[in-house]
Amino acid sequence: MCGIVGYIGDNNALDIGIKGLRRLEYRGYDSAGLAIHNGNSVDCIKSVGKVDDLAQKIKDKDLKGNSIILHSRWATHGGVVEKNAHPHTDCKGNIFIVHNGIVENYKEIRAKLTSLGHKFVSETDSEVISHLIEHFYEGNLEEAVIKALKYIKGTYGLVVMSKDNPDRIVAARMFSPLVISVNEHGGFVASDPSAIISHSKRMIFLEDGEVAVIKKDDFIITDLESRVKDKQETELDWDIEEAQKGGYPHFMIKEIMEQSESVANSMRGRLIIEEGISKLGGIDSVKDKLKEIKKINILACGTSYYAGLIGEYLMEELAGIPTEVDFASEFRYRKFPTVADEAYLFISQSGETADSLAALKEIKKREALALGIVNVVGASIARETDAGVYNHAGPEIGVASTKAFTSQVVVLALMALFLGRQRNLSLADGKNIANDIAKLPILIQETLKNIKDIELLAKKYSGASNFLFVGRKYSYPVAMEGALKLKEISYIHSEGYSSGEMKHGPIALIDENFPTFAICPKDSVYEKTLSNIQEIKARNGKVIAITTMGNEEIKSLVDDVIYIPEVNEVLSPILSVIPVQVFAYYMAVSFGYNPDMPRNLAKSVTVE
Numbered sequence: 001m002c003g004i005v006g007y008i009g010d011n012n013a014l015d016i017g018i019k020g021l022r023r024l025e026y027r028g029y030d031s032a033g034l035a036i037h038n039g040n041s042v043d044c045i046k047s048v049g050k051v052d053d054l055a056q057k058i059k060d061k062d063l064k065g066n067s068i069i070l071h072s073r074w075a076t077h078g079g080v081v082e083k084n085a086h087p088h089t090d091c092k093g094n095i096f097i098v099h100n101g102i103v104e105n106y107k108e109i110r111a112k113l114t115s116l117g118h119k120f121v122s123e124t125d126s127e128v129i130s131h132l133i134e135h136f137y138e139g140n141l142e143e144a145v146i147k148a149l150k151y152i153k154g155t156y157g158l159v160v161m162s163k164d165n166p167d168r169i170v171a172a173r174m175f176s177p178l179v180i181s182v183n184e185h186g187g188f189v190a191s192d193p194s195a196i197i198s199h200s201k202r203m204i205f206l207e208d209g210e211v212a213v214i215k216k217d218d219f220i221i222t223d224l225e226s227r228v229k230d231k232q233e234t235e236l237d238w239d240i241e242e243a244q245k246g247g248y249p250h251f252m253i254k255e256i257m258e259q260s261e262s263v264a265n266s267m268r269g270r271l272i273i274e275e276g277i278s279k280l281g282g283i284d285s286v287k288d289k290l291k292e293i294k295k296i297n298i299l300a301c302g303t304s305y306y307a308g309l310i311g312e313y314l315m316e317e318l319a320g321i322p323t324e325v326d327f328a329s330e331f332r333y334r335k336f337p338t339v340a341d342e343a344y345l346f347i348s349q350s351g352e353t354a355d356s357l358a359a360l361k362e363i364k365k366r367e368a369l370a371l372g373i374v375n376v377v378g379a380s381i382a383r384e385t386d387a388g389v390y391n392h393a394g395p396e397i398g399v400a401s402t403k404a405f406t407s408q409v410v411v412l413a414l415m416a417l418f419l420g421r422q423r424n425l426s427l428a429d430g431k432n433i434a435n436d437i438a439k440l441p442i443l444i445q446e447t448l449k450n451i452k453d454i455e456l457l458a459k460k461y462s463g464a465s466n467f468l469f470v471g472r473k474y475s476y477p478v479a480m481e482g483a484l485k486l487k488e489i490s491y492i493h494s495e496g497y498s499s500g501e502m503k504h505g506p507i508a509l510i511d512e513n514f515p516t517f518a519i520c521p522k523d524s525v526y527e528k529t530l531s532n533i534q535e536i537k538a539r540n541g542k543v544i545a546i547t548t549m550g551n552e553e554i555k556s557l558v559d560d561v562i563y564i565p566e567v568n569e570v571l572s573p574i575l576s577v578i579p580v581q582v583f584a585y586y587m588a589v590s591f592g593y594n595p596d597m598p599r600n601l602a603k604s605v606t607v608e
C-alpha cells in the first residue's frame with residue numbers, strides 16, 4: 001500500500017505535492033520520490049526513507065514546475081533502496097509513473113520487453129509499466145497507457161506523466177484507490193482524499209477500470225475501451241485527519257473494514273485453483289527442503305501467536321505435519337530438543353518484535369530451516385529468515401492488530417495448502433480449499449454488514465466488567481484473540497478459553513453479570529460447544545453466540561446472536577474474528593478511549 005499524489009496547475013506544484021505526500025505517509029514510508037515537469041523537462045528525485053528525507057534532498061535544488069507526481073513507498077517487490085523508489089521511467093526518460101499495487105505478470109512482461117531492447121534499472125514489478133507505456137507510445141499518452149494496462153494482470157493505482165505532454169497527467173485504477181479533483185486551483189489526484197482535501201472537498205472517486213486524463217482546468221474519464229464515463233462529484237465534509245482514516249474516526253475501524261481488500265491482497269496471484277495449489281514465490285527456493293519437513297514449530301507473540309495457533313490446526317489437517325506453537329518470548333527458556341527435518345516459522349506483523357527476533361537468533365544456531373510470515377517488507381525477521389511470505393496487508397497503524405491477523409491466517413492457509421499438496425492432500429481436496437480461500441473477500445464483506453448490530457450489542461453489554469470468550473478447535477484461538485482485543489483496548493477483564501476446558505475452572509466465575517462470547521460456527525464441533533453454552537445458561541450466564549447464518553435453533557438458547565456466512569471450517573476464524581474485533585472497538589469507543597493508542601501498549605515491541 002503506497003501513497004500517490006499528482007498535481008497540474010498554476011500554483012506551486014512542489015509545495016502542493018510535498019504537503020500532500022506527507023499526509024499519505026501512513027500508507028508507506030520506505031522511500032519517497034517525485035517527478036516535476038517545468039514545461040520543457042522533467043526532474044526526477046528519489047530518496048530512501050520518509051518524505052522528510054526527500055524534502056531534505058531537494059531543499060537546495062531549484063525545482064519549479066506546473067505538474068508533479070509523487071510517491072511514498074510501501075515495499076512489495078524489491079528491497080528498500082533508491083533504485084526501487086518511484087517514480088520509474090522508461091528508456092528515453094519520457095514516461096514517468098508512480099504505482100500502488102502489484103503487477104502479477106511483471107516477470108513475463110519484463111522478459112518480453114528486455115528481449116525488445118528495454119533496459120530495466122530496478123527490481124520492482126512497477127517499472128514494467130513505464131516501459132510498456134513507452135512501447136505503445138506513438139504521441140498520444142492516454143492511448144499508450146490504455147494499451148499498456150490491457151497487458152497488466154494485477155492491481156494498480158497509477159499516475160503517469162510524460163515529458164512530451166506537459167499539459168496533462170493520466171491516472172488509472174484497478175483495485176487500488178484513486179481520487180481526483182479539478183477546480184480553480186488546478187487538477188489533483190491522490191490515493192486518498194487526505195492528500196488533497198485542503199484544496200478541495202469535491203472529489204471524484206475513480207472506479208476499477210477507469211482512466212482519467214487530468215489537465216489544469218479540465219478532466220475526462222473513460223473506461224479501458226476509451227468510452228467516456230459520466231462521473232458525479234462527491235462533497236466531503238471530512239477534515240484532514242478524518243480523510244487519512246478514510247472518513248473513519250479511527251485507524252482500527254478503518255483497518256477492520258478494509259479486511260476484504262487486505263485479504264484479497266494477501267492471496268492475489270498466489271492461488272492456482274485448477275491445480276488445487278498455492279504459489280508462494282518467497283518459499284519457492286526452499287520447496288525441496290519443505291517436502292522433507294517432519295515437524296513445524298511456529299513462534300510468535302501477541303495476536304500473531306493466535307494466528308499461529310490456527311496455523312497449527314491448518315498444518316496438521318491439510319498437510320499432516322506435526323506442528324507446535326510457542327510464544328517466542330517463552331521459547332528461549334525451553335530446552336526445545338532439535339529433531340531432524342524440522343522448520344521454524346516466525347509470524348510477525350512488524351517483523352521487528354524483540355522476543356521473536358531473539359528466538360530467531362537461537363534458531364540460527366541450529367541447522368533448521370527458518371521461515372517467516374511478515375507484513376513489513378524488509379523488516380529484520382524477513383531478512384534473517386531463510387525464506388518466507390509477505391502478507392501484503394498494507395501498513396497497520398492501529399496498535400490492536402486486526403487486518404494483519406486475518407492476513408496471517410490466509411497466508412498460513414496458503415502455506416498449509418502448498419505443503420499438503422506436496423504430500424497427501426488430493427487434487428480434489430486442494431481444489432476445494434483453493435476455491436474456498438478465493439471466496440473469502442466476498443464473505444468478509446458479508447460479515448461486515450453486521451457492524452451496526454454489533455455496535456448496539458457493545459452498548460448493551462458496556463456495564464459488564466468481565467467477559468469470557470470460548471471456542472473449540474478452529475474457534476479456540478479466535479476466543480483467545482477476542483479476549484485479547486477486548487482487554488487491550490477497552491481495559492475490560494476478559495479471558496479466552498477452550499470451550500472444553502471451561503468446566504475445569506472458569507465456569508466458577510459465571511453468573512448473570514459475567515457474559516460469555518461463544519464462537520460456535522456450524523462446524524464439526526458445533527454440538528459439543530452447544531453443550532458448553534447450555535452449561536453456562538444453567539448458571540444464569542448471558543451468552544452472545546457467533547454462529548453460521550441460517551442457524552435459527554440457537555436463538556432460543558442464547559441472549560444474542562451474531563451471524564457469519566457459511567464457510568469451510570478451516571477458514572472460519574477469518575470470518576468469526578471480525579465480530580469480536582468490532583465488538584472490542586465499539587466497547588472502547590463507548591468508554592471514550594482511543595482504540596488506536598491503548599494505554600501501556602506499543603505497535604511494535606522492540607524490547608524484551
Ligand code: G6P
Pocket residue numbers: 301302303304347348349350351352353356399400401601602603604605
Ligand atoms: C504488540 C502489538 C500486537 C502484536 C504483537 C506482536 O503487542 O500491540 O498487536 O500482535 O506486538 O507483534 P508482531 O509485529 O510481531 O506481530
